Amino acid sequence: MARVRVERLVTSGTFSLDDGTWDVDNNVWIVGDDHEAIVVDAAHDADAIAEAVGDRALCAIVCTHAHDDHINAAPELAARTGAPVLLHPDDLPLWKQTHPDRMPDADLADGQPLSVAGVELTVLHTPGHAPGAVCLYAPALGALFSGDTLFAGGPGATGRSYSHFPTIVESIRDRLLTLPADTTVHTGHGETTTVGAEAPHLQEWIDRGF
Template sequence: MTARIAHATTSGTFSLDGGTWDVENNVWVLGNESECVVIDAPHELAPIVDLIGGRTVLSVLCTHGHDDHVSVARELSEATGAPVRLHPADEVLWRQSHPDFDYEPLGSQESIAVAGVELQVRHTPGHAPGAVCFYAPELATVFTGDTLFQGGPGATGRSYSSFDTIIDSIRSQLFTLAPDTVVHTGHGASTTIGGERPHLDEWIARGH
């Protein structure tokens, strides 16, 4: 029962600092025929349930607490019986969406087992204080949420974000991975570490 990755896209809105924007989010499910984890729970429950396909869900893993990544986390948890896992540094963002529903804290260097592979938690603050990436060494894959995209780092122009911090996170936690590591992002197309690493200095120059 080899681990495999399934993907769907959901549509909805992102709201913060008094503004609201239309967005499309990626949902990633990693598992085998019998068990899986869900990475992010945005906008719509049905497409995520379809990806799960009746398997046991071990946990709902949140890359960060922005509402477009956690909007149906409670519904998904209640539908599957799986706990929601989130880095506690994003408590303030989580409570904006879920004031009366608790998550289980993710450790900054925790290791999560699913379908015979390991997911390493890498704390990558910058886009959000509790942003994390999930690295699967056996699959040469990292799920980066909104920390790293094809073409640059995640946005840092809103509350609880920092450009210098996200650059430090990318440099220390992601660009130390092998160049052929596949990067599955929170929005848009996937990329590789080797495809993005050469552009770091450009991003820094642009960001300042």
């Protein structure tokens, strides 16, 4: 049996919200084996993502939240592969800003299991960066896919519309820092970290209003 693996593809484009636009590099995570996979955050480049998936069956396109840089390639990738686009419904207002004529195919819910290649990932609703932000926890892989909720060095940004700093701190404290310390955190941008590396800084984040 082929071993389940985690692959990172970095794609580049822009992020736009609140009348501002910024250049960004996004991590697209592909989780699976030689036969099937899921994509976490279809960012910017459907061609590159489809090429990375190759001839594997794509089981789902999971959106950790609906900021445009995380979902802009999702409909095209879905059209090419037949995979459903999954999003927490609390992020539909953000989704509609980017894709007003194309709804996600199914909702994500807290505690929902997603399976790929015999490995289960659990959806954790972690609002704060966005109302419907989620993380995916795969204990068998010792992995957390954190989207923009938790980065190496601190929480995701909360200075724009639909975000709330006390809420993201609560999500990280109650839902993420309770995971095993050696859990690898695969982030939406930048480098990976671990739960244990971020846990000691919680009070610093609160004091700084990160």
